[in-house]
Amino acid sequence: MMDTSELLFDLWYVAAPSAQVKRGKTLPVTLLGQQVLLGRDNAGAVFCLRDFCPHRGMPLRYGAFDGEQIECCYHGWCFDTKGSCTKIPSLAPGEKTDISRIKVARFPCKEVEGAIWVYVPRMGARAPEDVPEVPVSPGPQGKHWYWVDSVDLPCHIDHAVIGLMDPSHGPFVHASWWWRTRRSMHLKEKKFEPTARGFKMVSHKPSSNSRAYKILGGDRMTEIAFQLPGLRTEHIVIGEHHIVLLTALTPVDEKNTKLHQFMFTTLPLLNLLKPVLRPFGKAFIQQDVRVVVRQQEGLSRPHPALMLVGDADQQALWYYKLKKDWLAASEQQAPFENRITAKTLRWYS
Numbered sequence: 557m558m559d560t561s562e563l564l565f566d567l568w569y570v571a572a573p574s575a576q577v578k579r580g581k582t583l584p585v586t587l588l589g590q591q592v593l594l595g596r597d598n599a600g601a602v603f604c605l606r607d608f609c610p611h612r613g614m615p616l617r618y619g620a621f622d623g624e625q626i627e628c629c630y631h632g633w634c635f636d637t638k639g640s641c642t643k644i645p646s647l648a649p650g651e652k653t654d655i656s657r658i659k660v661a662r663f664p665c666k667e668v669e670g671a672i673w674v675y676v677p678r679m680g681a682r683a684p685e686d687v688p689e690v691p692v693s694p695g696p697q698g699k700h701w702y703w704v705d706s707v708d709l710p711c712h713i714d715h716a717v718i719g720l721m722d723p724s725h726g727p728f729v730h731a732s733w734w735w736r737t738r739r740s741m742h743l744k745e746k747k748f749e750p751t752a753r754g755f756k757m758v759s760h761k762p763s764s765n766s767r768a769y770k771i772l773g774g775d776r777m778t779e780i781a782f783q784l785p786g787l788r789t790e791h792i793v794i795g796e797h798h799i800v801l802l803t804a805l806t807p808v809d810e811k812n813t814k815l816h817q818f819m820f821t822t823l824p825l826l827n828l829l830k831p832v833l834r835p836f837g838k839a840f841i842q843q844d845v846r847v848v849v850r851q852q853e854g855l856s857r858p859h860p861a862l863m864l865v866g867d868a869d870q871q872a873l874w875y876y877k878l879k880k881d882w883l884a885a886s887e888q889q890a891p892f893e894n895r896i897t898a899k900t901l902r903w904y905s
């Protein structure tokens with residue numbers, strides 16, 4: 557039987573917000589169990605190498621980076637940002653070693669709109685030359701994300717995704733005067749449609765029980781979408797203005813997931829208020845972190861049986877279905893086909 561708790565390889569993941577990787581610096585991160593070194597050269601271009609010196613296995617993060625070359629801390633071998641060896645200090649003149657053939661594995665890495673994406677192949681496998689495009693987010697293209705927060709969720713990505721797309725925890729986990737309260741719960745009815753790699757809640761007027769929304773006023777539409785491997789986007793259009801949220805979940809390993817939260821807006825007032833609103837965004841995310849931490853106490857015994865009940869849990873079922881089909885397609889090297897069909901879901905929140 558296929559293990560659907562498996563991580564999904566051969567896909568783009570958000571590895572870090574751009575702001576975390578400064579010019580001439582590196583940042584070690586773990587993606588799907590693999591240690592990699594992100595970096596930005598002196599010209600501003602980002603790169604990603606396996607954090608492993610091919611000589612004797614020293615992690616390159618302990619080396620020195622001058623904005624062009626990484627020098628391993630152990631014997632001083634140097635590598636350029638493409639991973640090619642450029643220097644072995646101990647080689648005597650006349651020794652016949654073609655150092656340019658010595659390579660550190662390099663991962664496809666792209667910076668898009670203020671986020672650094674890395675294409676992660678299976679451990680030990682090489683990424684293909686022609687990798688697909690980085691997923692496109694909604695709203696104006698070429699925007700620059702405002703990075704709200706990155707947090708560690710001590711759980712498998714499946715629980716992180718399900719928690720992220722779970723519509724019924726809001727009034728319990730996120731109850732606060734500025735968002736919503738339990739008393740504001742009412743029946744929701746939303747239409748969902750399949751997308752290339754996921755599903756979306758078709759453009760609708762946002763919940764009237766969210767105070768934060770009420771303040772914004774105007775004629776508005778919201779579209780919330782999920783796509784594999786763990787990307788949620790929310791696009792709010794108010795007149796001719798946009799608010800776009802991107803939540804990117806990236807597995808660190810089988811037991812840990814990183815959540816990166818970004819936002820973008822063309823609303824002048826909201827842009828001005830970003831530094832003031834950031835703590836609210838962080839507080840909101842911390843509410844989710846707290847439930848994940850507590851939930852892990854319950855999940856710590858082996859294979860507990862869990863339930864997915866009613867329309868409120870339908871998105872979780874869809875996620876499992878997408879994932880199962882994705883794994884089957886990649887196993888058979890066949891194109892992925894989304895078998896989700898359009899459906900209207902009803903729940904209280």
Ligand code: FES
Nearest residue numbers: 609611612628631
């Ligand atoms: S381990 Fe890196 S140079 Fe020897």
Ligand SMILES: [Fe+2]
Nearest residue numbers: 719729730844
């Ligand atoms: Fe939440």
